[in-house]
Amino acid sequence: AQKVTQAQTEISVVEKEDVTLDCVYETRDTTYYLFWYKQPPSGELVFLIRRNSFDEQNEISGRYSWNFQKSTSSFNFTITASQVVDSAVYFCALSEASKGNQFYFGTGTSLTVIP
Amino acid sequence: DAGVTQSPTHLIKTRGQQVTLRCSPKSGHDTVSWYQQALGQGPQFIFQYYEEEERQRGNFPDRFSGHQFPNYSSELNVNALLLGDSALYLCASSFERSPYEQYFGPGTRLTVT
Numbered sequence: 001a002q003k004v005t006q007a008q009t010e011i012s013v014v015e016k017e018d019v020t021l022d023c024v025y026e027t028r029d030t031t032y033y034l035f036w037y038k039q040p041p042s043g044e045l046v047f048l049i050r051r052n053s054f055d056e057q058n059e060i061s062g063r064y065s066w067n068f069q070k071s072t073s074s075f076n077f078t079i080t081a082s083q084v085v086d087s088a089v090y091f092c093a094l095s096e097a098s099k100g101n102q103f104y105f106g107t108g109t110s111l112t113v114i115p
Numbered sequence: 116d117a118g119v120t121q122s123p124t125h126l127i128k129t130r131g132q133q134v135t136l137r138c139s140p141k142s143g144h145d146t147v148s149w150y151q152q153a154l155g156q157g158p159q160f161i162f163q164y165y166e167e168e169e170r171q172r173g174n175f176p177d178r179f180s181g182h183q184f185p186n187y188s189s190e191l192n193v194n195a196l197l198l199g200d201s202a203l204y205l206c207a208s209s210f211e212r213s214p215y216e217q218y219f220g221p222g223t224r225l226t227v228t
Binding site: 045093099 | 148159170215220
């Protein structure tokens with residue numbers, strides 16, 4: 001079974017629009033970590049955020065914000081006032097304490113911001 | 116402070132051949148993980164090395180093997196290449212005491228023809 005599901009394969013928005021990328025995860029561990037990474041065309045994964053399972057507090061960093069809801073096993077990512085530079089593939093990932101440091105990635109959401 | 120580096124950047128091999136990819140971890144990191152990312156997919160965990168030993172392994176055949184050197188750098192070896200091995204291979208490094216802070220390298224793009 002897929003541990004991380006990113007149902008949105010591709011999203012296109014016009015510059016300055018807000019966009020939310022969905023992530024649903026599955027785990028039986030009580031201790032786990034959730035991540036978001038950005039992958040520009042160059043290929044390198046750029047770390048955006050890490051949350052642990054005991055911290056459901058939402059976080060805002062500039063134009064980025066994250067909504068972590070354990071009740072729905074979701075960890076959604078919102079970009080406010082999108083910019084062309086936000087165009088990339090975004091990955092959600094899960095790491096379970098019982099599985100060591102192994103990361104489980106979703107299939108990614110390709111975001112295109114149209115100028 | 117250099118980040119994670121990988122070599123080569125690109126590689127083209129023929130079916131049946133063997134390939135070796137290299138990774139140098141971020142300064143101070145002692146753990147190296149390898150991931151395979153097929154086109155249009157998310158990275159998949161291959162294995163992890165710590166203290167020169169394979170500590171964890173994902174669902175990959177024995178054709179995939181690795182090594183970690185005393186300076187913490189690592190190699191990924193793939194034998195008997197298949198067309199399906201064509202992918203971006205990513206290396207990630209971390210510090211044993213902070214396992215969830217993984218830094219990824221730029222990857223090696225392997226094409227098998």
